[in-house]
Amino acid sequence: MLRALHLGDLLVAVPALRALRRALPDHRIVLATTPALAPLVELTGAVDELLPTTGPDALTWDRPSPDVAVNLHGRGPQSHHALDALSPRRRIGFRAPGWDGPEFDEVAEKHPHERERWCAMLAAHGIPADPGDLRLPPPPGLPPRRCGTPVLVHPGARYGSKRWPARRFAEVATALNCPLTPVAITGSADERDLAVAVAGAAGLAESRVLAGRTDLAQLCALVAGAALVVSGDTGVAHLAAAFGTPSVTLFGPVDPAQWGPPADGPHVTLGDADVRRGDPFADDPDPALLAVGVGDVLRAAARLRDHPRSRTPARAPEAR
Structure with missing residues (x-):
């Protein structure tokens, strides 16, 4: 899965990540994203491995072709081409040359929120996703709330x-x-x-x-x-x-x-x-x-x- 963007971009994609985890329980989920986001990736409970990637052009993969490639990065040719280069068996994303899927503009018209768009894209591929499934558990070691809470x-x-x-x-x-x-x-x-x-x-x-x-x-x-x-x-x-x-x-x-x-x-x-x-x-x-x-x-x-x-x-x- 590719989502090599910023903190907020990762967080609005959490419902989609969890939907993919549920839909692909026997797969090893590898998320190509910004390495600094590792603490958040762990809290999602949806990812097995973070592949450090600063953007589509920086995506490197020296393993056998993945079974599934998911474009949660965008809808443009750059991200699609980066994933095409991995020769996956199945592609999940918005419609593009060589990619089946829903048209971005049609989804965006019905689902203006970024979080809902990615869930709708997955639904079009037969993967149910709940846009409300965005909550993260408290970080490990968080002290109990008390007076003086900032x-x-x-x-x-x-x-x-x-x-x-x-x-x-x-x-x-x-x-x-x-x-x-x-x-x-x-x-x-x-x-x-x-x-x-x-x-x-x-x-x-x-x-x-x-x-x-x-x-x-x-x-x-x-x-x-x-x-x-x-x-x-x-x-x-x-x-x-x-x-x-x-x-x-x-x-x-x-x-x-x-x-x-x-x-x-x-x-x-x-x-x-x-x-x-x-x-x-x-x-x-x-x-x-x-x-x-x-x-x-x-x-x-x-x-x-x-x-x-x-x-x-x-x-x-x-x-x-």
Whole structure:
């Protein structure tokens, strides 16, 4: 299976991965994906082996031809050609030259959410998949929830179009910080300067800045045990959905109907679709994102305090 993308891309594919695990119980499931995602791959319970791959062009395979090749990476020729080169007996993906399957545009029209699209693609190949099967079990060694459970504020995002202004994140952090729910600022090493600036403007000690100090496994544990996650439309928001952690996610260029959390979970999405520009690669924040005020976020957080945290257990891996 090929899904060599980013954190959020892997998490929206979890229902499809588990469906394939159930449909192919006697097969060894090898997922070609970004090696840094190994802690998450293990938590899915659906994969036997991670094949480190940074993209379709980097896919290498020095073993006998696989019985089945599954394209969960995309619908374009690059990913299809990479899997064709393995000479699999069976191909599962969207329709392309040499590939049977549903037309992507027809599926996307009926199923706008990325998670649902992959499940619909599998269903067209005779493999039933549940788009709601996205929950992950708590990471090993997660301590019990107690007083002092943190609120995580995550101000960074890969592209400027998805970055809410730092001063607004600081105002949110100031308002939410209290002894029962101390605020911590998360992010990657590249986002540490941003996180330090937000913490400083919020009056938080630099010890509350976790950006650049956590690997993915540690970030998973933080999110799984948090009282609340406030972020833009980025990977940490998908982690909150996967662990059932209450979250407020700020959407700019992307429609939450395509990439947002489940509607029935303890999650609130904010953004003004009426002014959405829709360019995810722009350097400046999308107008839909800028339309969200600090008060909007704080009101959403207050609503989530009264929402029972989702306790639906993650589905156990299939015995095999």
